[in-house]
Amino acid sequence: MKTMTHFAFFDEGSKKEIRRATLKAVAIPGYQVPFASREMPIARGWGTGGLQLTLSLIGKTDIVKVIDQGADESVNAVSIKKLVQQTTNVALTENTEAASLIQSRHRIPEVPLTKEQILVLQVPTPEPLRQVEASEYITKRLHAEDEYSGAWLLLFEQIMKYGKTATGADHPVYVNGRYVMAPSPIPRFDNQKLHYSEALILLGAGREKKIYAVPPYTDVNSLAFEDYPFTVESFADHTCYLCGADDVFLDELIDETSGKSYYQCNDTSYCVDRLNSLKEKEAAPTHA
Structure with missing residues (x-):
């Protein structure tokens, strides 16, 4: 019996389900959309959320770039590139400007992205309120009520302890004036690249089964107090x-x-x- 192989690893039904969740995420900037995270040939926590987004969106003419903390040659980046290439046979590149689809862990490329590109960010912890509330049911309610005092409290405690906000990475942002979002563990230096980005930015958390997005030309502002403004490295x-x-x-x-x-x-x-x-x-x- 001949074994069927699918372009980009997933069957069409799986791709459609992930795309539907992605479309909802794009329609509601910053909102975490649950999705049926699939089993992957890599361990959860190693970029399965981002990889599922990449494999559901990729086309035969795409050119793919994968980076891990700024490096194209790290073990994680190389492993993901091999899987993408072996299941699609698409072209790979290390040139940011040449790529149509970029998957990244912990960094946004230095070269400004364009409207012709999609950036996929790998996310370990998508919930920005998780440090103050363990219950998923309650965090969903807090998002619905636009109640983010917990996120502000975390920043206030840092200022009281260190004299400044001490988020080394994953500093929370307000998206489109509505949802507080975890931007993935990108450095604060990269937060400004989210604001009015020309490229579509998608964020996937495989272990937590969430997809969310920052559509092109969306207002994104890092949380900060007026007397303690947001600063980058x-x-x-x-x-x-x-x-x-x-x-x-x-x-x-x-x-x-x-x-x-x-x-x-x-x-x-x-x-x-x-x-x-x-x-x-x-x-x-x-x-x-």
Whole structure:
């Protein structure tokens, strides 16, 4: 008996169910839509929510890029790319501008996305109120009532303890003036990229069985008090030691020999592209 294989791993019924949930998420920005999360050939917690979105939306002409905390070559990114490529035979790329579909864990690319692109973010904990309320039933009611004092209380406690908000990542945002949303564990530096993004941004949590979205040109604002405004990570006086970039998210690294620290672009493909561009300019002949 011949075994049937499906394009992009899922059968058409599964894809349609995920697409219906995705359409509802796009129609109600920031709202968490439950969906029947499927079993995947990777463990839950390793990007199954994002992968299900990618496999339900991908077409034969798409060009796919997968990154993990800014890197195209990490184990998680490489494993997901292999699965996508083996079940679709679509083209892969590390070039952000060339990709039509980008799946990412913990970062939004440095290159501004366009209306022709879709960004899929992997999400471990989609509920922004989970730290203050364990009950799913109650958090749903709080969202329905637009009651977010718990989220504000968390920020207030941080200010009382540290003198400032201390969210290293996943800082909650208000979407379209209605729902408070967890933006996935992206650094605060990336929150501003959600605001009026030209690209459609989809967020998938496989373990928690939720899909939510930020449609293009949507108002997204990070939660902050008037007297303690929202701030992003500062890399003042630091540049990437490879390409010299000073306006991107940088990783601090330690030289094992000297013990001195240095900085490098977190987005590896951005760094490589910028470095190649600088080399081309240097190699170009100058005219008198």
